[in-house]
Amino acid sequence: MSGAAPLEFRNVGKRYPGADRAAIDDLSFAVPAGEICVLVGPSGCGKTTAMRLVNRMIDLTSGEILLDGKSVTARKPAELRREIGYVIQQIGLFPHQTIAQNVATVPKLLGWDKGRTEQRVAELLELVGLPAEMGARYPSQLSGGQRQRVGVARALAADPPLMLMDEPFGAIDPINRERLQDEFLRLQSEIRKTVVFVTHDIDEAIKMGDRIAILREGGKLAQYATPDELLASPADEFVAKFVGADRGLKRLTLSHLGDIQLADGAVARVGEPAADARQRAERHGADELVVLDGAEQPIGRLPIERLNGQPVAVEDADPLAATAGRATSLRDALSLVVADRNRPLVVVEDDGRLAGLVSLELISDALRPPE
Numbered sequence: 001m002s003g004a005a006p007l008e009f010r011n012v013g014k015r016y017p018g019a020d021r022a023a024i025d026d027l028s029f030a031v032p033a034g035e036i037c038v039l040v041g042p043s044g045c046g047k048t049t050a051m052r053l054v055n056r057m058i059d060l061t062s063g064e065i066l067l068d069g070k071s072v073t074a075r076k077p078a079e080l081r082r083e084i085g086y087v088i089q090q091i092g093l094f095p096h097q098t099i100a101q102n103v104a105t106v107p108k109l110l111g112w113d114k115g116r117t118e119q120r121v122a123e124l125l126e127l128v129g130l131p132a133e134m135g136a137r138y139p140s141q142l143s144g145g146q147r148q149r150v151g152v153a154r155a156l157a158a159d160p161p162l163m164l165m166d167e168p169f170g171a172i173d174p175i176n177r178e179r180l181q182d183e184f185l186r187l188q189s190e191i192r193k194t195v196v197f198v199t200h201d202i203d204e205a206i207k208m209g210d211r212i213a214i215l216r217e218g219g220k221l222a223q224y225a226t227p228d229e230l231l232a233s234p235a236d237e238f239v240a241k242f243v244g245a246d247r248g249l250k251r252l253t254l255s256h257l258g259d260i261q262l263a264d265g266a267v268a269r270v271g272e273p274a275a276d277a278r279q280r281a282e283r284h285g286a287d288e289l290v291v292l293d294g295a296e297q298p299i300g301r302l303p304i305e306r307l308n309g310q311p312v313a314v315e316d317a318d319p320l321a322a323t324a325g326r327a328t329s330l331r332d333a334l335s336l337v338v339a340d341r342n343r344p345l346v347v348v349e350d351d352g353r354l355a356g357l358v359s360l361e362l363i364s365d366a367l368r369p370p371e
């Protein structure tokens with residue numbers, strides 16, 4: 001099996017021996033092939049348990065888990081685990097083996113020959129952004145972030161259709177953590193594995209998940225939704241509290257200027273008669289104009305009261321404090337608008353030409369919950 005496989009939890013329950021209540025209670029959700037599903041929730045809500053039921057490190061009490069349509073309980077645990085990549089926080093690597101040997105763990109178990117294994121190890125180190133020479137080092141000779149990259153490479157070695165990642169970046173400092181998250185998302189856009197990712201950090205969940213399963217105490221599913229649905233319409237008080245009072249702002253990080261309709265804005269071209277520029281501003285009901293140079297690129301803002309009968313001149317305009325592109329998040333755009341005393345932000349295309357303007361109103365319109 002390679003590529004990616006769908007995963008489904010059907011009424012899954014788990015009660016540890018002697019426990020007075022279930023760790024997982026009637027959990028059902030489906031992850032389409034090639035998507036990242038994040039399990040998130042407060043400590044003790046059963047995230048790690050749910051994950052370990054999938055690769056049968058523990059066995060379920062009721063219900064079933066289907067990987068590629070087949071129940072995991074019908075599979076031999078050892079065989080199943082070779083088909084499921086597993087990445088955990090910190091101590092995942094074998095300390096007395098080199099990085100290359102660590103990455104080669106599953107290929108070795110599968111009996112791959114030396115040539116094929118070496119080639120795969122080289123390919124994987126490159127895929128996760130580590131120099132080939134690092135293959136000869138030992139885990140203690142790497143930084144925490146580099147070790148996590150090795151963990152990801154090792155989990156991907158046999159091209160598994162499913163990856164389980166249990167707080168993979170939990171022990172990494174915030175800056176490197178963000179870098180690892182970005183790298184993993186880039187990697188995932190190439191490899192498109194089905195991924196179950198556990199975290200207790202809602203921001204990480206929103207960033208990483210195509211879908212998010214929020215669990216509450218007792219291993220119950222509180223909501224299963226896309227990040228945007230979750231933030232726009234939390235199912236209940238628990239979810240609303242968990243996602244945070246700033247859920248509106250969090251939604252802004254998910255959308256980009258390319259997702260919304262920009263305003264046209266009134267423009268003035270350097271050298272054109274003031275009367276033409278004034279007329280255009282009036283037509284737009286604008287009190288300032290975006291000044292474009294000969295290449296149609298915005299270079300400043302011109303308040304209409306500065307139109308003095310002379311042709312439009314660069315010197316009369318205020319330089320642009322900042323511009324944004326279509327890839328700018330609405331959150332960053334909001335911040336730029338606010339920093340510029342709420343004046344609409346100038347958005348440019350990749351070639352520097354004017355794409356449009358974005359105002360505070362446009363950003364707040366984008367925040368309305370879907371109908």
Ligand SMILES: Nc1ncnc2c1ncn2[C@@H]1O[C@H](COP(=O)(O)OP(=O)(O)OP(=O)(O)O)[C@@H](O)[C@H]1O
Binds near residue numbers: 019049
């Ligand atoms: N081996 C075990 N035996 C008995 N109870 C267990 C065992 N492992 C976990 N539990 C209990 O099951 C519940 C769920 O634990 P689990 O580790 O899955 O939660 P979690 O959401 O991953 O927590 P955290 O975020 O703190 O890691 C907890 O109440 C925990 O005490």
